[in-house]
Amino acid sequence: MTSVRKVWGASACGLALAAVFAASPISASAQDDAAADVTPLAGMSESVAATVNDGIISTYDLAQRMRLLIVTSGVQPTQQNLPQIQREALISLVDERLQIQELRRVEKEQKFEIVATDKDVDEEIEQMARGNNMSPDQFIGALKAQGVYQSLRDQIRAQTSWQRWIRGRYGSRLRIGDDQITAALQHAEAAASKPQYEVSEVFIEAARVGGMDTAVQGAAQLISQMQQGAPFAAVARQFSASPTAASGGDAGWVTAGEFPPEVDNALEQMRPGQLSQPIPVTDGVYIIYLRDKRSGSTAQLVHLKQVAIAVPQDAPDSVVAAARQKLEALRPNLKGCDGLEATANKVQGVVSGDLGEAEVKDLAPAFRQAAETLQPGQLSEPIRTTAGLHLIAVCGKRAAGGEQLTRDEIENRLYGQQLSMLSRRYMRDLRNSATIETR
Template sequence: MGLKRFSMGVAAAALVAGSALAQAAPPQQQGVAAGALDPAAESAARPAQAESQFTLTEGIVMTVNDEVISSFDLRQRMLSIIAMSQLQPTQENLPQIQRQALNALIDEHLQRQELRNYKDLVISDEEVDEEIASMAQGAGTSVANFLAFLEQGGIRIATLREQIRTEIAWRALVGGRFNARSKVSRGQVEQTLRQLTEAASKPQYLVGEIYLESAKHGGPQATYDGAQQLVNQMIQGAPFQAVAEQFSDAPTAQRGGDAGWLVQGSVAPALQQAMDQLEAGQLSRPIVVDGGVYILYMRDKRDGAASNLVQMKQIMIETPESATPEQIAAATARLEGLRSQITCDTMLARATSEQGLLGGDLGESDIGDLAPQFQQIARTAEVGAISAPVRTPLGLHLVAVCGRRVGGPDVPTFQQVENRLQNQNLSMLARRYIRDLRADALIEQK
């Protein structure tokens, strides 16, 4: 995300939470694509514009368990969202920015109140500095330039540091409290891997997502209208990743909305229909689903290209093409006698312990790359089965299929799938945690 000057070109005097939006039904659009995004928008700077101001009625906006959220607090958070998302404030999108800021402040107050129960959880200034340095690096600039950019936009660095300190502490609390509960079993990982690899031959989509939850954004119509405002801003140049980080309610917000490669049939029908129609580089119009609205950015598409992979081992007796029928029969009988005595785990050790036997680990190969004599075994034999003796120009072989999977482009490893599932569980538990705190809190609008 490159730094961009932003203009607060709308006077929104006396904004209040829940500003009214049009209540008409979502308009019927021609096609799902709203337009193409410029990839350079992530790093290109906007022309500097004269900075104007918006105002809020001075005073208390809301209390959270008797702790005050002031109009100053709300304004600061709105400025932060505008700067980080690089949106251009308009009369139409300021109410949405305000709702987003107010929701973030409520959650932050609840988090701070909960963190007071954990006196040993202290975040140092050095940790805050490291987070700011990471933010500056992500913006492609130095720390000094990053902080100067924020101050130029009216953001107090001391306020930002306390926000970051709370975020770091909350992540640490959630991680420590729910780490054990977020772990996944080997069976879950293997099942997910099977599903992923079996789907590798289907069309795939590299997707960015923004999800707005209706309950947090003023209801279905306000959420749809807010999503349309975001689409308009991104078409005009606001970076998708920056907008996703500030506005999306999906767990992928932490990754700039990056949902990775999705396989055909793995998402809701409305999203699948949109993914089928979008071309690479296009941004969708708002897509209404149960509970909220999605915006999809199609980064890339590809056809599935699955490959059948097997892990194989062998024991061989050398019998050249010139071998006599008696030599072949003797070798065949010896190998037949071994079949019931060996497994994938023991066959190589057995081969090295007996004279006249050669053992080899063939590793993992695409079935199509194997010798023709081995391909049928690789396709049909059960995992762990030992074949009957197989004749090749080199000799007679006992072949074991020790593993089989369907591979494809970017098929993740066991560790990657395990980490992904655990992070999903952790995100779900964290969202449930903050929802429970909200349900138990006394939150009053003033």
């Protein structure tokens, strides 16, 4: 019987496979194990597994993609998870067919080349080989021995071509405004007082896999595989529908409110190094690996440098005045923190140094006022202490609890998020307008 359905979601490995192979070198024993594990696939007679518009996906194509998924994810095939593996393999093949069909259409209309050439694919495979400490011939031989070489080439071609097209079509049009960057900075500063979690995620989208029950069952099977040794990052690359799949599910440091409430509640109960159970949310199921956590803090850290002249506490007023005059004369020549020591050390009797980073509340009272009132790059007036006279330079300020992202880093992150969103919308439109049949 032939059924018609729309296939949702996007494949999420492609170029990231280099990291998988680098993390898990392909040994001879692994090749033998993989070959044995996919024996059930060999019995599939070649026929049509699906049609995508006018394109055909054969059962042979599907079997090879299943092999590739098994080899690269570290998931061991069982009677229970083979349907999940087959479903994920078919979704990725359908998406790739849609992408290549769309790119061929654009090439024909606009008369320029978009789809990656064989040379482009060869270069990507050479990079993967280097990442796995293999020569290209050794790497290709290992891939062929496991029956995944051609499927990997097809995947690389589609992923590389699609990313190139998305960047070319939308990249120059995207503009990240100062107001967006400022809002993101303000959000990060407000979040600094909340508990923070360093997490990796796998998200199984219910609509993509055929319903919530299927998503929950699939998540449980993946958790079982990871508990038996399948690498989280490799599983995320192959099974996650989140944009973080390309980076092995790495979501970085997050605070409450960035995930759905169900995930926030789970994170509060977890310990670093712990893998969650399936966490159902409105549109799918999360698997969370908590890598680390830290308490939020309202404390402020400040990085200081100083220029000083030693003056005993009981020194006469004339000595103190002379030291103050020397620092006042030097002060206009000190342009913030850069080059401060080099400039100050040229003046006889003056010493300088980096005081490092400390919480403002822990500073000596004389220095604390300068740290609180000055902005990064500013220099204090001479400050008298029992040890001498000091010029204090504020080199940086940040909230305790983690490194503050720079404006450039935030801009790059927002740019990447917008490109990813546009790519997902594009793929959704392609699926909605396509005729996709599975058999």
